[in-house]
Amino acid sequence: MSNATPPVVPTSPHVMNTYGRLPIALTHGQGCKVWDTNGREYLDGLGGIAVNTLGHNHPRLVPALQEQLTRMIHSSNYYHVPLQETLASLLVERSGMHSVFFCSTGLEANEAALKLARKFGHDKGIERPEVVVYEKAFHGRSIATLSATGNPKVQAGFAPLVEGFIRVPINNLAALKAATENNPNVVAVFFEAIQGEGGIHAMQADYLRDVRALCDQRDWLMMIDEVQCGMGRTGKWFAHQWAGIQPDVMPLAKGLGSGVPVGAVVVGPKAASIFQPGNHGSTFGGNPLSMRAGVETIRIMEEDGLLENATRVGAHLRACLAQGLAAEIASGGVKEIRGQGLMLGIDLAVPCSVLMQRAADAGLLLSVTADTVVRLVPPLILSLQEAEQIAALLCPLISTLLKENT
Numbered sequence: 001m002s003n004a005t006p007p008v009v010p011t012s013p014h015v016m017n018t019y020g021r022l023p024i025a026l027t028h029g030q031g032c033k034v035w036d037t038n039g040r041e042y043l044d045g046l047g048g049i050a051v052n053t054l055g056h057n058h059p060r061l062v063p064a065l066q067e068q069l070t071r072m073i074h075s076s077n078y079y080h081v082p083l084q085e086t087l088a089s090l091l092v093e094r095s096g097m098h099s100v101f102f103c104s105t106g107l108e109a110n111e112a113a114l115k116l117a118r119k120f121g122h123d124k125g126i127e128r129p130e131v132v133v134y135e136k137a138f139h140g141r142s143i144a145t146l147s148a149t150g151n152p153k154v155q156a157g158f159a160p161l162v163e164g165f166i167r168v169p170i171n172n173l174a175a176l177k178a179a180t181e182n183n184p185n186v187v188a189v190f191f192e193a194i195q196g197e198g199g200i201h202a203m204q205a206d207y208l209r210d211v212r213a214l215c216d217q218r219d220w221l222m223m224i225d226e227v228q229c230g231m232g233r234t235g236k237w238f239a240h241q242w243a244g245i246q247p248d249v250m251p252l253a254k255g256l257g258s259g260v261p262v263g264a265v266v267v268g269p270k271a272a273s274i275f276q277p278g279n280h281g282s283t284f285g286g287n288p289l290s291m292r293a294g295v296e297t298i299r300i301m302e303e304d305g306l307l308e309n310a311t312r313v314g315a316h317l318r319a320c321l322a323q324g325l326a327a328e329i330a331s332g333g334v335k336e337i338r339g340q341g342l343m344l345g346i347d348l349a350v351p352c353s354v355l356m357q358r359a360a361d362a363g364l365l366l367s368v369t370a371d372t373v374v375r376l377v378p379p380l381i382l383s384l385q386e387a388e389q390i391a392a393l394l395c396p397l398i399s400t401l402l403k404e405n406t
């Protein structure tokens with residue numbers, strides 16, 4: 001009898017229609033599993049889009065947050081917030097940088113970075129500072145960050161865009177030099193170490209080192225948006241660390257609070273004194289609850305070896321995908337499996353947005369980005385066995401989709 005009950009399809013008529021949502025409403029989770037209002041179980045290959053670092057209902061994060069709730073959720077930046085200093089020092093130690101500004105989201109962190117770049121220029125007497133940004137970049141949906149974004153779909157309908165951006169292709173030093181030649185207004189280069197929304201495209205280590213050298217030579221700020229690829233996702237705290245370089249400005253968010261909204265801009269010595277009291281702020285930024293989430297996330301990541309886990313399980317997931325898709329790779333239907341650690345993209349020769357629903361029907365959450373790229377950014381607690389399950393669920397779906405398109 002109960003088996004005959006039709007599933008309830010959720011709707012949200014009073015919520016503004018800004019997302020193309022799947023007809024699923026998730027209610028709770030445990031580790032890398034989540035359940036919906038109909039009691040269906042899913043394996044979480046998405047992690048709330050690279051947010052749920054510690055998975056769901058983590059046995060040490062949740063009690064710590066509960067304890068924090070009873071102490072204080074929010075005070076104000078009129079006062080010192082001791083947990084800000086705790087989290088800032090943890091980030092400074094792990095990045096080797098200087099100090100931190102706290103906010104709540106990725107776009108807010110990027111707005112702060114762009115303001116830093118502009119004031120850096122003005123402080124040097126440059127009245128119309130310009131920032132180099134990249135094709136396929138994604139930095140957020142505020143007017144300034146969507147202007148920095150390299151996706152016309154994100155910008156459509158929101159002109160006039162913010163001026164002062166110069167756009168170049170990734171991994172092309174000659175193009176960067178040519179676009180900035182004899183331009184004294186350039187103040188910064190701004191990019192993701194691995195582009196997430198743009199389809200999992202990494203900046204090569206050599207390119208990062210060359211850009212670092214160019215920034216030093218020309219007195220530009222090197223600003224690396226690690227909102228999606230940072231916080232251990234690639235197996236190092238920050239993705240740029242694979243190249244052995246250090247940026248001057250590094251926006252963070254997503255995984256930093258394991259689901260509690262926390263944004264941060266970490267700066268090196270070159271950018272540490274640009275903002276003075278009154279130049280920037282955020283009401284929610286750095287509140288005790290969000291700071292506690294950040295502190296506990298970092299502690300637990302370290303106690304449980306989650307950087308190593310991201311590398312080990314990420315490599316295993318990639319190997320399982322490569323094995324499960326061997327025929328599709330050989331035929332060219334799968335063009336590339338790329339990314340690092342637990343930030344992987346499977347680039348198909350055909351558009352594949354239908355895979356989000358099909359994967360969910362098969363019990364797997366994932367996303368599709370840049371039309372043809374299946375993106376996997378699961379919690380960093382993912383086990384080897386769960387990686388195998390992801391590949392086992394996903395590979396046949398990709399195979400079927402490719403057959404339908406031949």
Ligand SMILES: Cc1ncc(COP(=O)(O)O)c(C=O)c1O
Binds near residue numbers: 105138140226254
């Ligand atoms: C690299 C990058 N920067 C910025 C953002 C914007 O973050 P938020 O949605 O928290 O504003 C995102 C979100 O996907 C991102 O991937």
